[in-house]
Amino acid sequence: MPVITNIEDLKRIYRRRTPRMFYDYCESGSWTEQTFRENSSDFDDLYFRQRVAVDMSNRTTATKMIGQDVAMPVALAPVGLTGMQTADGEIKAAKAAEKFGIPFTLSTMSICSIEDVAEHTTKPFWFQLYTMKDQDYLARLIQRAKDAKCSALVVTLDLQILGQRHKDLKNGLSAPPKPTLANMVNLATKWRWGLGMLGTKRRQFGNIVGHIDDVGDPSSLMAWTAEQFDPALDWSAIEKIKEMWGGPLILKGVMEPEDAVMAANVGADAIVVSNHGGRQLDGALSSIRALDPILQAVGDRVEVHIDSGIRSGQDVLKARAMGAKGTYIGRAYIYGLGAMGEAGVTKALEVIHKELDVSMAFCGHRDINNVGRDILKVPAGFSGDWQ
Numbered sequence: 589m590p591v592i593t594n595i596e597d598l599k600r601i602y603r604r605r606t607p608r609m610f611y612d613y614c615e616s617g618s619w620t621e622q623t624f625r626e627n628s629s630d631f632d633d634l635y636f637r638q639r640v641a642v643d644m645s646n647r648t649t650a651t652k653m654i655g656q657d658v659a660m661p662v663a664l665a666p667v668g669l670t671g672m673q674t675a676d677g678e679i680k681a682a683k684a685a686e687k688f689g690i691p692f693t694l695s696t697m698s699i700c701s702i703e704d705v706a707e708h709t710t711k712p713f714w715f716q717l718y719t720m721k722d723q724d725y726l727a728r729l730i731q732r733a734k735d736a737k738c739s740a741l742v743v744t745l746d747l748q749i750l751g752q753r754h755k756d757l758k759n760g761l762s763a764p765p766k767p768t769l770a771n772m773v774n775l776a777t778k779w780r781w782g783l784g785m786l787g788t789k790r791r792q793f794g795n796i797v798g799h800i801d802d803v804g805d806p807s808s809l810m811a812w813t814a815e816q817f818d819p820a821l822d823w824s825a826i827e828k829i830k831e832m833w834g835g836p837l838i839l840k841g842v843m844e845p846e847d848a849v850m851a852a853n854v855g856a857d858a859i860v861v862s863n864h865g866g867r868q869l870d871g872a873l874s875s876i877r878a879l880d881p882i883l884q885a886v887g888d889r890v891e892v893h894i895d896s897g898i899r900s901g902q903d904v905l906k907a908r909a910m911g912a913k914g915t916y917i918g919r920a921y922i923y924g925l926g927a928m929g930e931a932g933v934t935k936a937l938e939v940i941h942k943e944l945d946v947s948m949a950f951c952g953h954r955d956i957n958n959v960g961r962d963i964l965k966v967p968a969g970f971s972g973d974w975q
């Protein structure tokens with residue numbers, strides 16, 4: 589068992605053990621990948637203020653996101669095809685999150701279905717909704733999330749159409765992989781992954797296959813998205829979804845203050861400042877730079893969360909200090925999952941928790957709820973004086 593001290597260690601093992609197509613699917617951004625890169629590198633421009641001779645005993649990272657208790661201000665982001673990263677991936681990740689005391693968000697494009705995840709967990713999880721053209725299916729999906737007792741609906745607003753990720757097209761991404769020569773050669777070296785997949789029935793989009801007619805090619809994310817996702821989504825559709833759902837609502841993918849105000853106006857409980865991990869509009873600002881103007885625009889009207897680029901507990905602390913009430917990690921937990929299944933997700937969470945806790949202490953705090961902007965040195969113009 590290798591000694592794992594950081595998220596990068598998990599990523600190295602993940603890369604070795606996972607079929608190329610799914611590693612590439614995770615580890616890519618759209619077009620030039622500028623936004624994907626800057627999401628992480630922009631965190632490096634924020635510095636901590638080290639404090640000394642401050643009592644560091646009895647620390648806590650426990651807080652709340654949308655009124656729900658969390659062991660640290662981190663949730664697992666919705667990630668499509670998680671059950672292709674490792675067999676039964678969504679169930680494993682949900683279990684790890686539940687044990688750690690943080691929310692798990694199940695993607696619409698998951699391999700394990702809503703019902704399946706509910707059956708294998710004991711606490712409510714969050715469900716992420718992509719809006720579909722088929723209104724009947726959309727209504728049934730929301731009802732299924734209600735029936736499974738999901739405790740928040742996360743509606744993703746930045747994927748009405750799909751950003752192009754070159755590697756997915758070149759690899760012919762599908763779930764399950766097609767038996768092409770290139771895939772077979774690559775899969776032959778991933779015996780651990782293959783054994784897991786042979787041992788599970790969950791190999792297709794669990795929320796879709798069997799729940800919707802006329803799916804052209806259900807194995808192809810790209811084809812299916814183009815066919816089914818609703819490019820006409822607007823704020824009135826979101827109001828309707830809010831009404832249908834009737835529970836806590838999180839709107840994900842907000843990058844501009846005007847849109848954050850609209851989200852507050854429709855009565856969202858929280859928004860996620862997110863550029864989808866740099867997978868949609870390449871050339872957009874990193875989320876951490878986009879955060880401040882949004883906070884200024886909405887004040888306390890809506891809880892503000894953030895994702896994209898978080899790879900450490902220090903990133904979580906910086907995001908929290910900049911004013912985000914909660915954060916989400918996507919790739920950071922997928923690395924753990926692909927490396928070592930449920931234990932790998934737990935490891936990723938432990939790593940992040942420790943980095944968060946220790947960094948918070950060095951900055952002179954014992955309670956995450958007291959951390960503010962004053963622990964940071966933020967360079968002038970960090971959030972931009974854009975013309």
Ligand SMILES: Cc1cc2nc3c(=O)[nH]c(=O)nc-3n(C[C@H](O)[C@H](O)[C@H](O)COP(=O)(O)O)c2cc1C
Pocket residue numbers: 613614615627665666667668669695696697716744840862863864865866867895896897898916917918919920
């Ligand atoms: C492989 C992959 C698949 C994703 N699938 C979804 C999805 O199905 N629904 C969604 O709302 N966001 C999806 N996202 C975006 C994540 O929810 C989140 O915004 C992003 O991963 C945050 O960036 P990070 O990976 O740098 O932490 C996906 C991200 C990745 C990396």
